[in-house]
Amino acid sequence: MPRSAVGPPSADGGFGHLRAEFDLPESFPADVLAEAEAVDPDDAGREDATALPFVTIDPPGAKDLDQAMVLSRRGNGFRVHYAIADVGAFVTPGGPVDREARRRGQTIYLPDGAVPLHPPVLSEGATSLLPGEVRAAVLWTVDLDSRGEPTATRVRRAFVRSVEQFDYETVQAALETGTAHPSVTALPELGRLRRQLAVERGAVELQLPEPIVTGDVGAWQLGTRPRNDVEAWNAEISLLTGMAAASIMIEAGIGVLRTLPDPDEASIAWLRRSAQALGIDWPEGKGVAELLAGLDPKRPESMALYTCTTRLLRGAGYTSFAGGLPPSTAHAGIGAPYAHVTAPIRRLVDRFAAEVCLAVTAGRPVPDWVRAALPELPVLMSSSDGLASRVERACIDQVEAWLLAERIGGTFEAVVLRAEEARAEILVEDPPVTGRCAGANLPEGERIPVRLTAVDVTKRKVSFERA
Template sequence: MIRTGRAEVDFDAVRAEFSLPSSFPAAALAEAEEAVSRSGGDRPDLTSIPLVTIDPPGAKDLDQALCLERTSTGFVVHYAIADLGTFVTPGGALDTEVRRRGQTIYLPDGNVPLHPTVLSEGAASLLPGVVRPAVLWTFTCSAEGVPTAVEVRRALVRSTAQFDYRSVQESFDAGDPHPSVAALAEFGPLRRALARQRGAIELQLPEQEIESNGEGWKLVTRPRALVDSWNAEISLMTGMAAASIMLEARVGVLRTLPDPDVEAVASLRKSAAALRVPWPADVSPGAFLAGLDASRPDALALFTDATRLLRGAGYSAFSGSVPEAVTHAGVAAPYTHVTAPLRRLVDRFATEVCLAVTAGEELPSWLAEALPQLPSLMGASDSVASKVERATLDQVEAWVLSGRVGQEFEAVVLRSGENEAEVFVSAPPVLAKCAGKRLPEGERIRVRLDEADPVERRVRFKAV
């Protein structure tokens, strides 16, 4: 049980610190309620496609539904995305509010949604067993997993089942996956192999998650199942296809990340050599990292050091000409966000660009006017979301450890400085600072908890 000295263990202080909204303006709510009755207009009925969703347990804001088919020549992938463009009136009160919010902010005791829940968990969500307006991406792919044809259109769809990652992984492990995703076990690895060939960079750092223990909160790490990565490849493929559509039309908004600079790669190579982890000269950073065993302490240290390779992410809006920098180093290709419009503002606008371009239509004026605003809107909301996530983790780490000052723990040194290091303690899973001179990166050491302050949200260790 978390001992905090407080009657409540909520995150109201975090909400107040970052001025997170507690409700929607009345006019925005009224627009959302009115939008529920919309049918989505005249669009093809594709409810015969047996789509399914894969999300965290209990999720209600379901952005994506998929169905994969193995064919004699390759694969057909259907990927339905919630169609927020049907529900949000450009320039209206709801549009104004969601632009202000930018994205859904997740906290352990309740989210701050981008859209009112009547939409995000109701009329716009791809919940099972109900007909929904959606934007359907259909990919015809070769036997190697490469798209040879891409179609994007509005349609009516119906998800046939709602799954979570663990249950889907268990079905694959048991040899009895749902027919709509059975081909994922073949298609996913093909796409991951293509990503490695491109030089995509993926960091397999431990994912800290906060769960309720009935009386407070606890920290856990969720191992990433194969299904997680296979499913992510479908979203990445869609974002890459959307970026290609935009670049060909010379209009849109990209998610960009500059290539790693020479010094960052050199630093990572130096760390690998110090840890005696082989890295052949002709192997790219992405391929090197993909070959590491994420369970090893030296791999954790290298993944931490590799975060320096992925700095400078942003958004680039363009019209009439292509920007100089168009790629995302993590994906190793041009990329944009289109697959999570319930939770992220930019996806709705990027999707509307793709729909207009593929239909051979001019962008409506409201869309063309909105594009230049998106980089700053998303940059601001990304900053808030990142700070809120770190604050909630810091808070729970301090709560969990507040009664254990003076105790010793086993830790892995992730990154070391002159007098302080960053360490990962596995039980409970905590990332924190640790005092000590030039601690050995990638090695297990004993540390003593010197401070766990729930008020300041601060945890500090000292090397024993």
């Protein structure tokens, strides 16, 4: 029998209650703001690369622009110029901005506004690669062969100027009509090559629908964000740079990597049984990455197998080292060693990893302040990753509860993603809600009707049963 929804908080109040629940800072201390306003970076020795026609590709309305690119053909291969905001030029080691950034770890995004890693005067101003502005950058130049494999990498500090700010949809449309900016016309060819190499490396990509919250106070909506080809290809350029950074640090025996252990044989065997139960053919000799790349993400059995595969991607973290390599440098999800260096405006660790690469490639000692920070970075980043994940999940859960509070007793179509003995994880298709459904022997990878039985708005919980 339908039950009533359990009371506040109301959608009319936005997400202030979650900010309070997770103790998110509302502003920056006065000394942090003062330093951010007054900083005057030393630009001595910085290369002038302002003649290169850099462009940025980000979500619509973004102001904290970390990356800009110029892609071109070079003989039968390619050249990638990738400019990353040089946040390190604006942050005094041990100063107020540095201390506050270490406390925060990363920018945390909520539907009603971000909690930034750095003061907006830096993140949306002096460090952001905004169009038409000369900006300090860490400039990566990577040459690649005809298969998209890197053959040479150079990294240095430079001045750059972005000439255009694009979003993914704009670039996608321009490529399809043959009107794309010259700096990105090589993106489809190079992006496809890099995607193929990723499958060959064993990189695991889960094409699960990504939930997003849109709207405003009192009118929040829940949807999914499709990932178009341009976004996937753009991500490959970032991954290429992160893998190049990891190679530099591993060769030098000092740095900080993003790591993920390889799945054990029991987990692979379990996934193979799941595929069989879902009716997905998995030929002997075909790896996980190749199997997943060949699935149609729109089919319910594919979504169920993607969900099962998340079990193989547990244990991600950060590994720092100096004076020798750690026992493992691998990232199983990428299929290669990898380091975060491409988002220093939004993520703390990138600034330190970039300083290691700059020093190593210039033949200079890694700065003492970077060496001193390396041991604590894995702890700081793991903590902030956990917080960001919990906040994101809480925001989605809250909007789900708000939207469904008046629909108790209603029936919905859902895909069974992962079944347990007496319940299952389901994906309701409209509105796109993930939740738990009571019922024995629910069929994984199939669509079933479910009934909404309860909503607790305060605890952000929704409950379903098979209809």
